Amino acid sequence: MSKQELRIATGSVTNTVIFIVFLIIIIGLYQDGRFDGDGAGRLVGQSVLILIGAQIVGNIVVAILTAISRAIITGEEEEPDITDERDKLIELRALRLTFILFGVAFVGTAVALSLGAALFTAFLMIIIAFAVSDLVGNALRLVLYRRGF
Amino acid sequence: MGKSRVGNAIRRLRFDHDEMTQKALAEKVGVTRQTIVAIEKANYSPSLELAFLIARVFGKPLEEVFFFAAESE
Numbered sequence: 001m002s003k004q005e006l007r008i009a010t011g012s013v014t015n016t017v018i019f020i021v022f023l024i025i026i027i028g029l030y031q032d033g034r035f036d037g038d039g040a041g042r043l044v045g046q047s048v049l050i051l052i053g054a055q056i057v058g059n060i061v062v063a064i065l066t067a068i069s070r071a072i073i074t075g076e077e078e079e080p081d082i083t084d085e086r087d088k089l090i091e092l093r094a095l096r097l098t099f100i101l102f103g104v105a106f107v108g109t110a111v112a113l114s115l116g117a118a119l120f121t122a123f124l125m126i127i128i129a130f131a132v133s134d135l136v137g138n139a140l141r142l143v144l145y146r147r148g149f
Numbered sequence: 150m151g152k153s154r155v156g157n158a159i160r161r162l163r164f165d166h167d168e169m170t171q172k173a174l175a176e177k178v179g180v181t182r183q184t185i186v187a188i189e190k191a192n193y194s195p196s197l198e199l200a201f202l203i204a205r206v207f208g209k210p211l212e213e214v215f216f217f218a219a220e221s222e
Contacts, residue, residue: 084180
């Protein structure tokens, strides 16, 4: 497994674990009735910021731990961090897929809202779409790296 | 995706140049070793700029390093 593949795989696992924990907490708060009333919008904003922050910190910590573990296990020097034209093309294709999926889910959320879905449902749909589209984008990155392009 | 119709003679040329490693070639042209692997296997067609850089490393004209596999049409 190349350095890029390892980075994508560990990043995906980290994001998924953090997201599942986040989802469990959010659903718990919903069941406690915290998303009802005037403070709901504020709680939604805060929870999204916390999710983003946790994912950034989690990814940094896991990337450092992975790099150290890899160096210890393989005994190799860390390769220079080069991003070449193939990396950029893979990144573009994966980002395109992520944006398309998220865009479709966003429209789906708008449709659900127009049909009378609750705001909390729409919020859940948006953040699940965010997580799933990111995961699918990372899966495409892995496939492209495995195939060569 | 899949096999590119642009073939190449990089593997043979590396062998002819004192068995140059993929890593050494990658460092000379400024890409990752995985990109050289993908190009050699014809899974990825390099940009014109990268193709010229690779040809220059071997001191060959571009058409002696890369060729268009028209027979696969």
